[in-house]
Amino acid sequence: MPALGVAGSILLIVIVLVDAFEAVILPRRVSQRWRPTRLLYRGTWIPWSALARRMKPGKRREAFLSLFGPLSTLLLLALWALLLITSFAVLHWALATPLNIAPGRARLLSYFYLSGETFSTLGLGDITPQSSLGRLLIVGEAGLGFGFLAIVIGYLPVLYQTFSRREASISQLDARAGSPPSAAQILLRWAPSRDPSALERFLQDWERWSAELLESHLSYPMLSYYRSQHDNQSWLAAVTAVLDTCALVIAGIREVSPYQAQLTFAMARHAVVDLALVFNTPPKAPDQDRLPAADLARLRQALQSAALEMRGGRAAEEKIRELRGMYEPFVHGLAWHFLMNVPPILAEPGRVDNWQTSAWMRRVAGINKLNQPEAPQDEHFE
Secondary structure: OHHHHHHHHHHHHHHHHHHHHHHHHOOOOOOOOOOHHHHHHHHHHHHHHHHHHOOOOOHHHHHHHHOHHHHHHHHHHHHHHHHHHHHHHHHHHHHOOOEOOOOOOOHHHHHHHHHHHHHOOOOOOOOOEOOHHHHHHHHHHHHHHHHHHHHHHHHHHHHHHHHHHHHHHHHHHHHHHOOOOOHHHHHHHHHHHOOHHHHHHHHHHHHHHHHHHHHHHHHOHHHHHOOOOOOOOOHHHHHHHHHHHHHHHHHHEOOOOOHHHHHHHHHHHHHHHHHHHHOOOOOOOOOOOOOOHHHHHHHHHHHHHOOOOEOOOHHHHHHHHHHHHOOHHHHHHHHHHHOOOOOOOOOOOOOOOHHHOOHHHHHHHHHHHHHOOOOOOOOOOO
């Protein structure tokens, strides 16, 4: 038993340190399945998302889902600390480290107390080891505890800075693509500028955003669970709207060169496919066609009214369908996993942007409606 305790404790310490290194420091995708971080997120997200699926779609469910990202991050840090404290406590117990306590006292609980105050760098000194090996373990655990606190101090700001950069571009997309974003609105709102280079710069910015999304969310997959400020926005909706726009431009918007659209399409699809691999979400066929023939005809008509000519014919339609088939199954797989909505290609008429309304405006409108005098009830009033 002592030998098993020593071996198991050392193995658990190594596993936690490697897991923390891979999650915090290693800037690349980690494919190991049996690691504390992956087990924690799979073990908590499955019941959390199952409970969310039982809720009616809306603000209440979105608020519930938005709690998972921050809470899971704190839970991960707490799990690492608990595993390290437990490992050192069991290691002391297996080595029978002598302590300055009265004989007959519960030694395992004393080891846990010693490990906890050492890891948290409290250093109360009421229980201390009486052997050289025990003191060496104390020094090692105190060093790990200090390093763990440094990780917490440095890790959380990095996460939130990355999240803020991601959300800043998504917020800017509101006025450029609508709420939720759609490819049709991106093209229709760009059309009045009559400047092809403006759309190319827009796609270039989103090529860079997609690259940052790929790099940051592969290094810190927990960021994918952090949801946007508004219910009708998300990182998945943003990248899907950009992919839709690139597909339409490549298939044939005569006024725009397809070169930048091809580059942005490649980068955005790379991000979507790699994230699907990270979260093990297989491609999923969409429940319904996002651009049926009737909507495609409406899209052509809307673009034509904005002085944009979209190539017609079977070849153009097949090209759009081919390009959409390269990313839509992965997008729908991620949407099902994260419980996010896939944005439409052609926005619903009458939708207003987030910047055009607010809860306060709706409240004022309701008050004005209540204060409005009623129309006279006369039999000759029409």
